[in-house]
Amino acid sequence: RKEVEQDPGPFNVPEGATVAFNCTYSNSASQSFFWYRQDCRKEPKLLMSVYSSGNEDGRFTAQLNRASQYISLLIRDSKLSDSATYLCAVTPNTGTASKLTFGTGTRLQVTL
């Protein structure tokens, strides 16, 4: 089983739609959780950190479910500019020296 799993998609949604992605992780000791956005042939850019209490940033909401070991990302009122690959990432440790383990990414295509 992969450490971090995502549905690769693509998710094709019309502009204005709400779309949700899930990401499951296998290491119950994972401590930190992130969503990154990656545009084609570019580097990943941090979208959101994910906290146990959940967090929201504009149209984006991230949730963590430790019991079921998954994190989710909800995008409301999708824009054409949201088209990208969304990578979830987890780290196993607290502290300043820990690696990111990524999923394969979920591709989102928002259409007119």
Next chain:
Amino acid sequence: DAGVTQSPTHLIKTRGQHVTLRCSPISGHKSVSWYQQVLGQGPQFIFQYYEKEERGRGNFPDRFSARQFPNYSSELNVNALLLGDSALYLCASSVDLEGYTFGSGTRLTVV
């Protein structure tokens, strides 16, 4: 402030050759990590350095090596290149748990 800078941006090498990739972290960041991203996959962890010491190593062969310099910049070296080493090599710097910042990467093609 400059972000994470990587050089070169693109590189073409022949099988069996050696390559050195370079990374300068964000000013004040003491941790540098290297990742390999092949097409269609998420980035895979190669190395992490913190305060010039190796703090983590991913599941990569000994052909891969790295080091961090006193100014916190870093080099990734790959010997005896294989076709399968073709990928986007990403460097990330961090100061705490609030996310890693990635450079724009070096796209390596091995022919």
